[in-house]
Amino acid sequence: MxxxxxxxxxxxxxxxxxxxxxxxxxxxxxxxxxxxxxxxxxxxxxxxxxxxxxxxxxxxxxxxxxxxxxxxxxxxxxxxxxxxxxMRGLNSVTVDPAARTATVGGGAIWAEFDRACQPHALAATGGRVSTTGVGGLTLGGGSGWFERKMGLACDNLLSVDLVTAAGELVTASDTENPDLFWALHGGGGNFGVATSFTFRLHPLAACSIALLLWPSEHGPAIARRWRDLMLDAPDEVGGGLAYLTGPPEDFVGELMGKRCAGAIMTRMGTAEELRTAIAPLLALSPQVELVMDIPYADMQCMIDDPPGMRNYWSAEYLADLPDAALDVFCAAGEDMMSPSPSQLLLLPWGSAVVRNAGMSAMANRDAPWVVHPFGLWEDAADDERGRVWAREACAGLREWSTGATYLNFIGDEGADRVVAGFGAHYPKLAAIKALYDPDNVFNLWHNVQPAMA
Ligand SMILES: Cc1cc2nc3c(=O)[nH]c(=O)nc-3n(C[C@H](O)[C@H](O)[C@H](O)COP(=O)(O)OP(=O)(O)OC[C@H]3O[C@@H](n4cnc5c(N)ncnc54)[C@H](O)[C@@H]3O)c2cc1C
Missing domain, CATH: 3.30.43.10 (Uridine Diphospho-n-acetylenolpyruvylglucosamine Reductase, domain 2)
Structure with a gap:
């Protein structure tokens, strides 16, 4: 002590x-x-x-x-x-609208970031909820609704100030400590304490979201339509296929509290443009059809999860999504604990996620799809059931997996998963780790072991 x-x-x-x-x-x-x-x-x-x-x-x-x-x-x-x-006290956000940049403290959450950028009609990719930390999410990559156009959160980094294991304050950018800067694009909390991030911002004149829900038995038909739509969707369209419990909102009507198959679709653009983009899904007559213009910061907190729940998640990158894989996904959706705030998500990557791969430590970015079972429940008696569900949802889809996973979307699944997650980039990350944290002080997030001298 x-x-x-x-x-x-x-x-x-x-x-x-x-x-x-x-x-x-x-x-x-x-x-x-x-x-x-x-x-x-x-x-x-x-x-x-x-x-x-x-x-x-x-x-x-x-x-x-x-x-x-x-x-x-x-x-x-x-x-x-x-x-x-x-780090939560270091949460200031300063926006420079002329330069289209934002500098944010290492302990801010995305709600603080988005609210500061909104008055300037500027935005950057954050997570799909507003309560996650800018620090953990960005350092681990940072997947969000508009990633297919704006890139992952880490792709918008211009510089990071970081306290190393030796207690030195260093700046990492394209021109200063560029190897460290590369490692901070997906290498997570392995390299030091980030005290400040500067991000490039993107103009966002209009933003819209659609929440479409059907009784879950329609899942297989919706899944096929959603996949085909996403294969040709413009980069401005984001969204996920989801199994979830109908939320307690009046507009959900009879589906409130029931297991649903659904699609959450987003567009950098108006609700009218979004309607055009998702017309094939609307043609399947969703029982809940909410399509609206919405300020970005409001959209980002629309599906904020309730705090205080027990949770376990996993994830798998999928190389392909044939009908057979969709049927396995839908069967896992039918097995999900419901009613509960759990979700089974299927997300499309591609576009800017893969275009920006070259500048980032995050490997496997060419995976076209990510499956993400996200289990939340209240009672400790459900722990085993919740964990087994998430693991089995991924295991069932392994036949179509790339063999790797997105590390921000998993908990502790062992060292092999970490090595697979970093893929071909692991040796370079280990060498950079040896320079900035040779004693492995920062070892709690998916750990990269320092390379031996
Ligand atoms: C409800 C929910 C929704 C999510 N949605 C998404 C999503 O849409 N997209 C996505 O990519 N991920 C998502 N995630 C996963 C999330 O990105 C990771 O769990 C991430 O680690 C959370 O960051 P944090 O700062 O909130 O976490 P913390 O638990 O505070 O930190 C996690 C780790 O990040 C590192 N870290 C955090 N801040 C710093 C810092 N300033 N300097 C150095 N290291 C730091 C540390 O190693 C720390 O151990 C979600 C998680 C939840 C619970």
């Missing part, structure tokens, strides 16, 4: 130890099944706080975790009997 007053007295922010009031609130993460208990949480208010906390933990020989949005399903932002560097 450290002498915490030494650190507390030096911080611009505050320190919460296990014995302090408010510890549980500060510790709680999105996945309520994670009960990992650190010794203390340093609520950093400045870059210097990050350096002081890091130095303190290293001198005391304590394990370290870095926390932003707290959305890692495996609880990678907590560490047992160690110190958490809590």
């Amino acid at each position: 450290g002498n915490w007053d030494q650190l507390r007295d030096r911080l611009d922010g505050s320190l919460v130890t296990r014995d302090d009031e408010g510890f549980e609130e500060a510790r709680a993460v999105f996945n309520s099944a994670i009960l990992t208990s650190p010794l203390a949480i340093a609520r950093c208010a400045s870059v210097e706080d990050v350096r002081r906390s890091l130095r303190y933990a290293r001198d005391a020989g304590l394990p370290l975790a870095v926390r932003s949005g707290g959305h890692s399903v495996a609880g990678a932002s907590l560490v047992a009997d160690g110190l958490v560097i809590d």
Whole structure:
């Protein structure tokens, strides 16, 4: 146990130890099944706080975790009997509309980012909900509704300020520490603590979303139509095929609380343009048909998941999506826990996701489809059922898998999955890791082991 007053007295922010009031609130993460208990949480208010906390933990020989949005399903932002560097206080967002850039603190969440960009009709790819951290999501790649046009979140990075394991503040960009910059495009939290990100923004004059729902037995027909539509869709159209429980909203009518097959479709453009793009789906007469113009920041929080649930997810990249694969997907949708906020998602990649592959550590970006079972439930008695469902949903589709996965969409599935996830980029990542974190201080997110000298 450290002498915490030494650190507390030096911080611009505050320190919460296990014995302090408010510890549980500060510790709680999105996945309520994670009960990992650190010794203390340093609520950093400045870059210097990050350096002081890091130095303190290293001198005391304590394990370290870095926390932003707290959305890692495996609880990678907590560490047992160690110190958490809590970045949530570094959440400023500064937009330069003329340069079309935004500089954001390493602990901001996407809601803060999107709301700051919206008045300027500018945006960048974030996740599909507003509560995830910019830090964890971007460093791990960052998949979102408009990725087929704007690229992944990491593709829009112009520079990152980062505190290394040695406590040095460095900038990574195309011109400064370019290898580190490359590694921060998908290499996750393996290389240090990102205190600030600068993003390129894209003009977004209009934005629209469609939520289409059918009783789940229509799933196979909808799935085929959705796949064929996405194969030819313009880059401005995004969206996913989903099994979900009809949400408790008046417009959902009789499908409220029932298992549904659906499509969530988005467009960089008006609702009228979206209607034209998704006409083949509308022709299947959805029981719920909500198609509307919406400000981007509002769209981003439309399907925010309830906090406080237990969750487990997995994912698989699919190389192909024949009818047989869609039937397996739909059968997994029928097995999903319902009613519950769980979702079984199928997402299209391609377009800018693959066009930008060259500049990024994130491998396997040429996978055309991603399947993502996302299990959420309330009762610990359902833990085994929820986990088995997510694993089996992926296992059933393995015949069509590329053999790799998108690491942001999985928890701890073992070292082999990490190596497969980074694919051919693993050796270069390991060499960069050896330069910036030779002692493997940052080891909780899908870990890249430092290459041996
Ligand atoms: C409801 C929900 C929806 C999601 N939707 C999407 C989605 O649409 N697209 C997508 O790509 N992913 C999505 N994810 C997955 C998400 O991107 C990852 O779980 C990501 O790690 C979360 O980042 P965070 O900052 O919220 O998490 P945290 O749990 O705070 O951090 C996770 C890890 O990220 C690293 N990290 C975080 N911040 C920093 C920082 N400032 N510097 C260095 N390392 C840092 C650390 O290694 C940390 O252990 C979703 C997750 C949830 C729970």
